[in-house]
Amino acid sequence: MNPVILKIGGSVITEKNSDIPERAKMGDIDRLSHEIAEFKSGSDSSIILVHGAGSFGHPQAMKYKLNLEFNARGAYLTHVSVKKLNSIVLESLNNAGVTSLPVHPLNSCLLDNGKLVHFQLEQIKVMLERGIMPVLHGDVVMDRSKGAAVLSGDRIIPRLALELKASKIGAGSNVDGVLDENGNVIRKITPSSFADMKKHIKGSTSTDVTGGMLGKVSELLELANAGISSRIFNASRKGMVSKFLYGENVGTLIADK
């Protein structure tokens, strides 16, 4: 069955703006686990969860300048940190009744000069066949040319969605959607309307070595061009992940026309 891909931003599940690294928002993580569990109890559709790193991983990646140069110790510390968050998320999901297993991009992805050239998806397919929810995350990944680099959760999604023929894609962040210059939610973005809106969409305001909102929209527009639409919505608000899973029109729709 065609899976739903749900991305939950590091901004939702961690304290991203505080100076203290590695602070998980346990209340939000448990709430999301229960929203997913409740949906899954009444549906046999499969879900792949991809979560961001937030205050896990980003501080280490920044300290060791992983986006600029190779650093073996920085790669190690970044991976250890994001794996801690992944374990917290997995424990919460499994406690809520969603049988889930981790898939670490460090072990299943390969980059070449920043480009994703290999993604081992066979394990994910078997998990889905057996009713297990694969849980991926932003990670440090080996790069044939650069040694190692950060691969964000947002960048994992297009490849997963195309190869596994996702039925729908949702990116939950800490804002109500993509906002215009007045702070209002833009209901729909298409490749042709993006040109006008681009100047209002920026990176992240907090500790984030990846693309923030602009990176997210760019990745999802690539998918829209391939005929797969997606939504960016506020997963920090109670019930929004649930609404997305049940098919409500939440946040910003990114579509081809």
Ligand SMILES: Nc1ncnc2c1ncn2[C@@H]1O[C@H](COP(=O)(O)OP(=O)(O)O)[C@@H](O)[C@H]1O
């Ligand atoms: N036009 C915009 N609309 C919404 N958010 C924006 C916009 N421009 C910049 N941002 C920033 O992007 C952030 C979301 O990206 P990011 O911090 O990477 O979230 P996540 O942790 O969900 O990946 C928002 O919190 C906001 O600060």
Ligand SMILES: [Mg+2]
């Ligand atoms: Mg981000």
